[in-house]
Amino acid sequence: MCDYEYEESVLLVLRLLKFLHQQNSAHAKAICDLYANADIDGLYEAIDEVMLSIFPGAFYEFDDEWESSIAVLSHPDITRFCHLSRKWTQRQGYYSSAWQGKLQDIAGYFACGVFKMNISFTGDQAVLRLWLSSDYYDPLSFGNSMVDMLLYIRQENQRLEEHLGDALYARQQNREEAA
Amino acid sequence: MTEFCIERFISLLQTAPEKRPLLEPPKYSAYLQEHVFDSLTERGYFDLSALDWDAVQLCQLVTADYADRYKHMDRSWLQRINVFLRQTDAASQTGRCFF
Numbered sequence: 001m002c003d004y005e006y007e008e009s010v011l012l013v014l015r016l017l018k019f020l021h022q023q024n025s026a027h028a029k030a031i032c033d034l035y036a037n038a039d040i041d042g043l044y045e046a047i048d049e050v051m052l053s054i055f056p057g058a059f060y061e062f063d064d065e066w067e068s069s070i071a072v073l074s075h076p077d078i079t080r081f082c083h084l085s086r087k088w089t090q091r092q093g094y095y096s097s098a099w100q101g102k103l104q105d106i107a108g109y110f111a112c113g114v115f116k117m118n119i120s121f122t123g124d125q126a127v128l129r130l131w132l133s134s135d136y137y138d139p140l141s142f143g144n145s146m147v148d149m150l151l152y153i154r155q156e157n158q159r160l161e162e163h164l165g166d167a168l169y170a171r172q173q174n175r176e177e178a179a
Numbered sequence: 180m181t182e183f184c185i186e187r188f189i190s191l192l193q194t195a196p197e198k199r200p201l202l203e204p205p206k207y208s209a210y211l212q213e214h215v216f217d218s219l220t221e222r223g224y225f226d227l228s229a230l231d232w233d234a235v236q237l238c239q240l241v242t243a244d245y246a247d248r249y250k251h252m253d254r255s256w257l258q259r260i261n262v263f264l265r266q267t268d269a270a271s272q273t274g275r276c277f278f
Contacts, residue, residue, distance in 0.1 A: 008242045010215060014230075015240035021232040028232065036228035040219075043227075109252055141248075148249075151237075152201065159196055 006040050012140050013043040016050045019147045027053040047139045054147070066116070066131060073128045073146070078103070081153050083124040084160035091164070100126075106152060112145035113137035202246050203238035210234045 021028035031053065035046045052058050054075075061070040085099030104119055107128055111117060116131035132142070210231070218225035 006219070007216070010219070011211075011240045011242060014211075014215070014235070015237060017227075018232055018235060018237055018240055025232070029228075032227045032230065036226055037224045038227050039224040042224070109249075109256070112248070148202065155199060 009040060009140060010043065012144050013047060013050075016047065016054070016140075016143050016147060019150075020050055020054050023054060044140070047143055051139070051143050051146070054143075054150075061129075063131060068115075068134060069132045069137075071128075071130045071132060071142075073130065074126065075150060077150050077153050077157065078126050078128075079124055080157050081160075082121065082126050084157055084164065086124060088160055088164060106149060106156075110145045110149035110152065112141045114142070201249060202241070203236075205241045205243050205245060206236070206239045208235055208239035211239060 017028055017032065020031070028050075031046055031049055034049075035042050038046065055073045056075075058071065058073045061072060062068075063070055081103065082099070085102070089096050089099060100119070100121055103126060104117070107117060107119065107130075111130055113133050113136045114130045115133045115136075118129040120127050120129070214230060215225050
């Protein structure tokens with residue numbers, strides 16, 4: 001858009017910060033104050049902190065077998081997706097875990113620089129474990145791919161809420177007609 | 180296991196949600212030009228704490244070709260589905276296929 005050599009890096013760091021600002025403006029402000037007057041290298045240093053703020057409770061592990069870092073992530077939007085999907089499935093009158101497979105597909109589609117993935121479910125809580133490739137992992141691409149994933153999941157949550165709202169309204173109408 | 184019902188399958192396909200664009204189209208921001216890129220060019224840094232986050236949108240914070248990375252994913256997934264279908268043993272199906 002602006003044809004600068006560093007344009008992509010700058011824009012993508014700012015994109016992570018903008019997403020954090022929408023989610024938690026106080027956290028975003030704290031990071032911006034910490035990295036005020038940042039040059040390109042300074043912006044790169046901020047990425048990890050931004051990611052840990054976007055995904056509250058996120059942490060990294062090391063896998064000795066694969067000699068690779070693992071990002072362990074969860075997010076309220078993902079929890080909301082699990083809750084709505086489970087509710088939607090139950091409202092259809094059957095139990096299915098297909099929505100868990102759907103979440104795996106979504107994460108697999110977006111996750112960038114990841115060679116292995118595992119999602120564990122506890123109730124409506126999903127925890128993503130992403131093995132970061134030592135060859136292809138780039139924190140900026142990975143961070144933005146996770147933001148894209150969350151934006152997509154928000155779309156899905158909105159769609160599910162609309163469906164659940166419709167289903168609730170239809171049931172109320174049926175009850176009124178029956179009465 | 181629930182039996183496959185072709186009528187139900189077709190009706191679900193017909194009610195599948197409309198495909199929404201994955202990302203908003205990228206847009207140019209004069210604000211970013213002035214407060215970020217001009218400052219970086221002149222001084223080598225910019226004041227991150229002085230940025231007005233309400234003056235920029237997410238779609239202004241990507242390059243023109245940003246969404247192309249997912250086109251590659253679409254192609255890869257379709258290729259994978261094709262491979263999977265080619266490996267499917269037609270003899271295991273109850274009906275005859277093609278011949």
